[in-house]
Amino acid sequence: MKHRTFFWFFLPTGLAMLLFIAAPIVSVVIQSVTAQHEPVLITVETCTPFSCTEETTIDQEATRELREARPLGRFVGLDIYLDRGHLAVAEVAEAWRTSDSIGAFFSELGDLPFYRAIGFTLTYTFTVTPLLIILGMAIALAVNTLTQKLKGIVIFFSLLPMIVTPLVGSLIMFWMIDNRGVLGNFLSWLVNDPDLSVKASTPLMWIALIVYGVWHSAPFAFVVFYAGLQTLPEDQIEASQIDGATRWQQVRYIVVPHLMPLVTFVALIQLMDNFRVFEPIVGFNASAHATSLSWIIFNDMGGETRQLSAAAATSVLTILGVAILLSPVLVRTWRDFKGKM
Amino acid sequence: MASSALRAPLSLRVLTKGFIIFWLILAAFPFIWTLWGSFKVELDFFSIADWTNALTGANTERTHGSPFTGAGYEGAWVQEEFWRSVINTFIVCFFVVCTSLTIGTLGGYALSRSGYRYTFWLLITALIFRAMPPITLVSGYLLPFFEWNVWGILPTTIIVLVAINQPFTLWMLHSFFQNIPKELDESAKVDGCTQFQAFRLVIVPVMWPGVITTGLFSFLLAYNDFAVTSMLLSESNRTMVPAIAAFLGTTQTEGNVMFAVAAVVSATAPLFVLVMFFQRQIVSGLTAGAVKG
DSSP states (O other): OOHHHHHHHHHHHHHHHIIIIIHHHHHHHHHHTEEOOOOOEEEEEEEOSSOEEEEEEEOHHHHHHHHHHSTTOEEOTTHHHHSTTTTOHHHHHHHHHHOSSHHHHHHHHTTSHHHHHHHHHHHHHHHHHHHHHHHHHHHHHHHTTSOHHHHHHHHHHHHHHHHSOHHHHHHHHHHHHSTTSHHHHHHHHHTTOTTOOGGGOHHHHHHHHHHHHHHHHHHHHHHHHHHHHTTOOHHHHHHHHHTTOOHHHHIIIIIHHHHHHHHHHHHHHHHHHHHTOOHHHHHTTOTTTOOOHHHHHHHHHSTTTOOHHHHHHHHHHHHHHHHHHHHHHHHHHHHHHHHHO | OOSGGGOOOHHHHHHHHHHHHHHHHHHHHHHHHHHHHTTSOHHHHSOSSOTTHHHHOHHHHHHHSSSOOOHHHHIIIIISOHHHHHHHHHHHHHHHHHHHHHHHHHHHHHHHHOOSHHHHHHHHHHHHHHHSOHHHHHHHHHHHHHHHTOTBSHHHHHHHHHHHHHHHHHHHHHHHHHTSOHHHHHHHHHTTOOHHHHIIIIIGGGOHHHHHHHHHHHHHHHHHOOHHHHHHBOGGGOOHHHHHHHHHHHHHHHTOHHHHHHHHHHHHHHHHHHHHHHHHHHHHHHHHHHHHO
């Protein structure tokens, strides 16, 4: 295809991405290093026959003029990144100096909003991802033994948790684990404690969110692994059977290695997707117990105050986190591309 | 593995069947439970006294004279005007799917037919954009949209969702078009077609399976989005998902959680139908990237 033809074919989609993805990223970065202008203060000296008093007031007009003349605000460098709401450098240094053990240091860190969110986001990402891969693999192996007719029905129901709107899915779960809901009732019967409330306990809330995450994403892993199982090397399986391999050995030494590229694929995709965990925290109304980076951004932007600079700084830090998680994917794609050349 | 000598021992078969039943309950029970409960009153669905009330509807019968009631649906759809959000959702989804498929098809086709190195870099850029959580972009939209006075209306949200959708659409259609033999459009070009004519006359007629699969995922993205729609739409233009989120704030104080339950069931129903009819396409779409890549 000629460059010219390519350009015209690609223009609409390229323009859409340039204007609404690339430009906003630039805008977010700029916002994160600027803040709204301080109000202009004027000091008026009023003198009475006996004494003079100085009065400082906000010059409304000058403030408005300044804000209109330079709507971006003033450049503050990395101040927003380093303040208490984000990296909180001063507070971390203070905690490091004053706390006498590592445990105390981490509990101090847990009081800072950004580190609290990072703590949950990483815990969530790195527990949900392996668990959903294991569950997805188990379902795929089990479903593969069914007859053709049953498979369709099982796949239909298996897709539901993944297809459903994340906010809706988490609400459905949340209503069930409510201490008046069916699962909440069951749990308090199980541990014989009528006052048990998932909503009130931080560890239980974390577990509930992780269970939701696995429930929501396991179908994806299942579908991918199931497709992989359809291309199993039959001859290798037969050869291993002749050599007397047990069922478990066949799974361990043939099926799993065959599916390994798919496991990597699912793991990489899911690490990125779980890192942006957000809707379950809204749906479970869990912000008192668990926050994530996405939730902080959402919270800063919402409401009356709309702290856009704070949200922008967290956005940039989140993008950096995603970039770290994405780098293995990029390396892999690069190798594939090299291989094809 | 059909031969009877290789059949699994009974214990393993029982274990497998048991596990599948366990998974099916895990996957489907929450939906069935909520659907059933949405026809009850709050005291039944959230029952502290006796959980079987949710099944029998004892309090519902006392209040409404029958074990089922549509009060939650009436409250959500009529009183809270949930139907407005439903209409908005379908307007947004329709235009997002149509636009993103139109421009995505052209772009994906071009990427699959051009052998130059820059196509690789464009695809990599798209991959990076795909990994970006949409919410990180939203704070970049707000200021300009306020400035230009386009915040809160449906067209703005549609364009933003189309753009966010593009990276995924491009990857999917790119790999799909690569499976259509190049000889098809090349022979058309030999016969005197321009590239666009070759695309329109030769490729368009055979591209529908891939386009439908991609369209399903575009639809799901637009339908399920919460981060973008809740920040970019004004109260009167809300789509379903932010409307449900807004219900939560108001219902807890007014004691009509059942409105939210009814709204949640209403929002799940179209997805249910979608999976029923397009199961095969969804499965093939999910595996397309994985098995090939």
